[in-house]
Amino acid sequence: KQPRVAVIGAGMAGLACAERLLAQGWPVTVFDKGRGPGGRMATRRVTVPSGTGPSGTENGSAADVTLRFDHGAQYFTARDPRFRARVDDWIAVGAAAPWTGGIVRLTRDGAIEHSPGERFVGIPGMSGPTRLLADTTRPRSGIRVAEVTAGEDGWRLRDEKGIDLGEYDRVAVAVPSPQAVPLLAESPDLAYRAASAVMAGCWAVMARFDRPLDIPHDGAFVVGSPLSWIARDSSKPGRASQVGETWVLHGSPEWSEAHIEDQAGDVANRLLEAFRAIAGAAVPEPSHLAAHRWRFSIPTRGIDTECLYDPERGLGACGDWCLGGRVEGAFLSGLALAERMIGAG
Ligand code: FAD
Incomplete structure (x- = not known):
């Protein structure tokens, strides 16, 4: 038996x-x-008015759009051959695809370093x-x-x-x-x-902007900021139906741990401010802004x-x-x- x-x-x-x-x-x-x-x-789905979308009206539900955010894992690597074989299976059936967005590291002294590597994402979400x-x-x-x-x-x-x-x-x-x-x-x-x-918490902010942001990269590792990662979520494959752009911002483990009991609304605003400090005047008011708390996000040990x-x-x-x-x-x-x-x- x-x-x-x-x-x-x-x-x-x-x-x-x-x-x-x-x-x-x-x-x-x-x-x-x-x-x-x-x-x-994880994938978070949110239904919002389409805003400045092509058939946009203020309150008509026919114009609502469903946004999807990868608010947890952002992408995955596949270095081990056993895992790589499974990723290939998922790609073959349309459940994953390579993410070829431009990913950089923003260094403390303001330099931008290209961060090469093969990255995959889930389809239609993580x-x-x-x-x-x-x-x-x-x-x-x-x-x-x-x-x-x-x-x-x-x-x-x-x-x-x-x-x-x-x-x-x-x-x-x-x-x-x-x-x-x-x-x-x-x-x-x-x-x-x-x-x-030891596992650290992470505050994840999900923001939608009605028009594209003038930021040259699709993802960036950040240092010296309350944020550790910013990503143009809508640049990932299979997310093309989105109106405008969606972004995901991750608080650093240190910042997130220090603010883990804060209100989600306050956290969203604080991390949006940090995003503006990184991206400059390029960031207008988002038409959707929310924060999600991961109590245990990644192991720090x-x-x-x-x-x-x-x-x-x-x-x-x-x-x-x-x-x-x-x-x-x-x-x-x-x-x-x-x-x-x-x-x-
Ligand atoms: P989990 O995915 O946490 O699964 C555990 C499951 O157990 C959950 O579904 C939970 O609901 C369930 N559970 C818990 N307690 C109980 C209980 N008592 N009874 C029943 N069910 C229970 N990884 C990468 O490779 N690349 C990245 O870019 C990346 N970025 C990340 C960003 C964030 C914000 C977070 C949160 C994670 C990130 N990760 C990333 C890490 C990646 O998500 C994890 O390594 C991976 O998904 C962990 O899988 P798991 O099965 O070990 O745990």
């Missing part, structure tokens, strides 16, 4: 893990607390690839796993109301490290190692191991905080945990 597996978290790591286990013929149930899969590979993985792994959304305890015949999972989510032979915890720690409590060694990772697994107990963890702090690392970490589980039987 094949072991029953519960995967907690339907981000890139959990979905990659679940997909590999399913391919092995193991029964897998994936849980996610979010409304949909993808985790930090959640494209995780949505595809979810087609086969079928995560159960809107369920927050609060407890993983040793039951009579394996691991028993419960949600925050104490509702029983079933019993499983193996559990893969695929959530950000601070959220993984309590779920790994039955294996103090794993919990301790997860607790040694990872644990430098592919994944965590206790083969005696069948409990493990994976995620970007194990391996490299990126989409690619999350995928490889999820795959590594699945291989460890399969290898241990």
